[in-house]
Amino acid sequence: MKLLDQAEKAVRDCLEPVASLAIKRTRRELRRDVPRPAIVFTLKTPTGDQVVLVDVKGSGQPRIVRDAINQLLRYQSETSGAYGVLVAPYISTQSARLCVENGIGYVDLAGNCRLSFGSVYVERDGKPNPAPQRRELRSLYAPRTTRVLRVLLQDPKKAWRLQPLAQEAGVSLGQAYNVKKLLADREWIRNEEGGLRLADPRALLQEWSQHYTYRKNTSRDFYSLDAPPEVERKLAAACRGAAVPYAFTGFSAAARLAPMVRYQRVMAYLSGDPTPVVTALSLKEVPSGANVTLLSPYDDGVFYGTAEVGGLQMVAPVQVYLDLVGYRGRGEEAAAFVLEQVIEHTW
Numbered sequence: 001m002k003l004l005d006q007a008e009k010a011v012r013d014c015l016e017p018v019a020s021l022a023i024k025r026t027r028r029e030l031r032r033d034v035p036r037p038a039i040v041f042t043l044k045t046p047t048g049d050q051v052v053l054v055d056v057k058g059s060g061q062p063r064i065v066r067d068a069i070n071q072l073l074r075y076q077s078e079t080s081g082a083y084g085v086l087v088a089p090y091i092s093t094q095s096a097r098l099c100v101e102n103g104i105g106y107v108d109l110a111g112n113c114r115l116s117f118g119s120v121y122v123e124r125d126g127k128p129n130p131a132p133q134r135r136e137l138r139s140l141y142a143p144r145t146t147r148v149l150r151v152l153l154q155d156p157k158k159a160w161r162l163q164p165l166a167q168e169a170g171v172s173l174g175q176a177y178n179v180k181k182l183l184a185d186r187e188w189i190r191n192e193e194g195g196l197r198l199a200d201p202r203a204l205l206q207e208w209s210q211h212y213t214y215r216k217n218t219s220r221d222f223y224s225l226d227a228p229p230e231v232e233r234k235l236a237a238a239c240r241g242a243a244v245p246y247a248f249t250g251f252s253a254a255a256r257l258a259p260m261v262r263y264q265r266v267m268a269y270l271s272g273d274p275t276p277v278v279t280a281l282s283l284k285e286v287p288s289g290a291n292v293t294l295l296s297p298y299d300d301g302v303f304y305g306t307a308e309v310g311g312l313q314m315v316a317p318v319q320v321y322l323d324l325v326g327y328r329g330r331g332e333e334a335a336a337f338v339l340e341q342v343i344e345h346t347w
Helices: 002-015 064-077 093-101 134-140 143-154 162-167 171-185 202-212 228-242 249-257 275-280 315-327 329-341
Strands: 020-030 038-043 048-056 083-090 104-108 115-118 120-124 189-192 195-198 217-221 245-248 266-270 290-296 305-308 310-312
Touching: 002 020, 002 038, 002 048, 002 083, 002 104, 002 115, 002 120, 038 275, 064 093, 064 171, 083 115, 093 104, 093 115, 093 228, 115 171, 120 305, 143 162, 143 195, 143 202, 143 249, 143 315, 162 171, 162 195, 189 275, 202 315, 228 245, 228 266, 228 275, 228 310, 245 249, 245 329, 249 266, 249 305, 249 310, 249 315, 249 329
Parallel strands: 048 083, 083 104, 245 310, 266 290
Antiparallel strands: 020 038, 038 048, 104 115, 115 120, 189 195, 217 290, 245 266, 305 310
């Protein structure tokens, strides 16, 4: 009942400051064996009584919100002149848009709301999520589950059956199913005849980038007397000679994917012990002034979609974007260029 109590209070907090109306009574629907609004408000207004039907959900994810909207529209059709309102712990911008488009009001426990009926209009926005779903975000952006995201973002127009998707990503069927559910709740995938495919790759990549930093990897900084292109050539040769899997990322990769990017720092992923490569290139580890950064990947998924460009191995454009977008010193600018010039063309 705690959520219902919070929901009723949140709606009251939005309605009570409105001078032109008064709350006459409220009623809760305790029977859950038949579909009914969770709370019914009867308001006194200058033009007569106004019924407000409230549905309460434990999540404000778009898929759940869309279902709730449809339910509220059915409730409204059964009560002439009634106004439907959805309450959830937090209503995102996408979910709020769905409500507005369907003529449904919304209130969340963060303090955001939009109510519009008769001569009444109440809107408050900009309140952040007071209890972000960290467990869900950790689950969606955990190392192994991001392997599924990499596969989907590598070719966003491709439809996947769940089993082949799991196999391609190198994860269990259960892990692939969990990712599918989390993406479906956000309405970022759609089911088609050929399987599931991304519906909103931009939103997925944007949220992933907000919960990613290249510092997830083990990073070591070095200084080399050689210019970046020479360091890259030597590094690639040393990795091939030592059978060390590698791929360039960051500015090194961006400069080849989107040649307008200028850079002075080499960035590369190396799998395993980098010592033979460091020795072969005579790199000096330094606390500042580095021009070479070697990364030991937090997960081998960073190598998914690696391709050869000009004789050098590059990580996939999505990984380049992720590594750059939060990087100091023009990293965000380079990431935006890769997004515009390379990634968006696959959507």
